[in-house]
Amino acid sequence: MSAQRACSQADLPGPGAIRVLLDGEPVAVVRAEDGELHAISDTCTHAEVSLAEGEVSDGTIECWLHGSCFDLRTGEPTSLPAIRPIAVYPVTLHGDDVLVDVANPITDGTTTTSGTAATKER
Numbered sequence: 841m842s843a844q845r846a847c848s849q850a851d852l853p854g855p856g857a858i859r860v861l862l863d864g865e866p867v868a869v870v871r872a873e874d875g876e877l878h879a880i881s882d883t884c885t886h887a888e889v890s891l892a893e894g895e896v897s898d899g900t901i902e903c904w905l906h907g908s909c910f911d912l913r914t915g916e917p918t919s920l921p922a923i924r925p926i927a928v929y930p931v932t933l934h935g936d937d938v939l940v941d942v943a944n945p946i947t948d949g950t951t952t953t954s955g956t957a958a959t960k961e962r
């Protein structure tokens with residue numbers, strides 16, 4: 841499946857994240873401090889809690905339970921205790937709609953490559 845609507849831009853706090861389900865996958869749609877949008881797996885790889893409840897700062901989201909931070913572009917943990925990356929998904933904009941492609945992750949949570957973030961399509 842290709843990109844599908846996750847939310848509207850107006851739904852997103854700035855900065856911050858919301859949790860959505862896409863094809864049964866929990867996804868955190870995140871607005872970073874610089875306004876850039878990201879979509880990541882919403883499940884922390886340490887103990888499987890929702891990352892959308894975490895604080896967004898410096899290009900990362902912090903897990904609220906034990907404090908691991910994950911890079912929003914690569915999915916890599918930047919601090920312990922998490923050691924495995926999370927999946928990062930492509931984000932596009934169509935008008936006010938935020939579209940996420942969960943079927944074609946930029947990084948799948950097991951391998952990482954340098955990611956690209958929101959591409960505007962207006």
Ligand code: FES
Pocket residue numbers: 884885886887888889903904905906907908920921922
């Ligand atoms: S559950 Fe996320 S760091 Fe422990």
